[in-house]
Amino acid sequence: MGLNPVLPAYTALILAGGQASRMGGVDKGLQTLHxxxxxxxxxxxxxxxxRPPAGYLLSANRHLDHYARWGHPVLPDAEAGYPGPLAGIQAGLAACPHPWLLVVPCDAVQLPDDFAQRLLDAAHDRQASSAADPAHWHPTLLALHRNCAASLDAYLARGGRSIRGWLADLDHQPVHFDQPFANANTLADLARLAAP
Known part of the structure; x- marks a missing residue:
């Protein structure tokens, strides 16, 4: 698929605001690899x-000063108690200055070079697209149009917390990639990625 020259600029949101319960409760976005x-x-x-981002946003709820050192806006959740990734996405959509928001969790450390392009191409004329590999659908790897904000606000107000549940209500397109996405979801995953 070739580049879509009419696609507008986008902002990337990195989700690093969770509890990282599968990593023992550490601040996952600050764990080190190499x-x-x-x-x-x-x-x-x-x-x-x-197609690199025109800007970056960081969703974080701990160590905000540390995240701010990278020179990008840091967005804590509006609601206390780690309500989940949708709260970070809600903050990202509210702060996004461009029509499109590309969402990536902080443990997706090796993205294909055409990741953003393919998601944005698939989302063109839709509300959203997300990534899938041979083994998994990854709903936190997604492109969202800024007009999704009202839908997300309403979903959260009804008590919804599932990205999958929210995406089911949108005009959403999965995008299939041939290779699995490397991520560091647990300390064991991190150790495997760090191994020579």
């Missing part, structure tokens, strides 16, 4: 996209 925080790996991977 001497750099996971969030730094994601920032670099996004900068190397065939």
């Amino acid at each position: 001497g750099e925080a996971l969030t730094q790996h994601v920032l670099r991977s996004l900068a190397q996209q065939t």
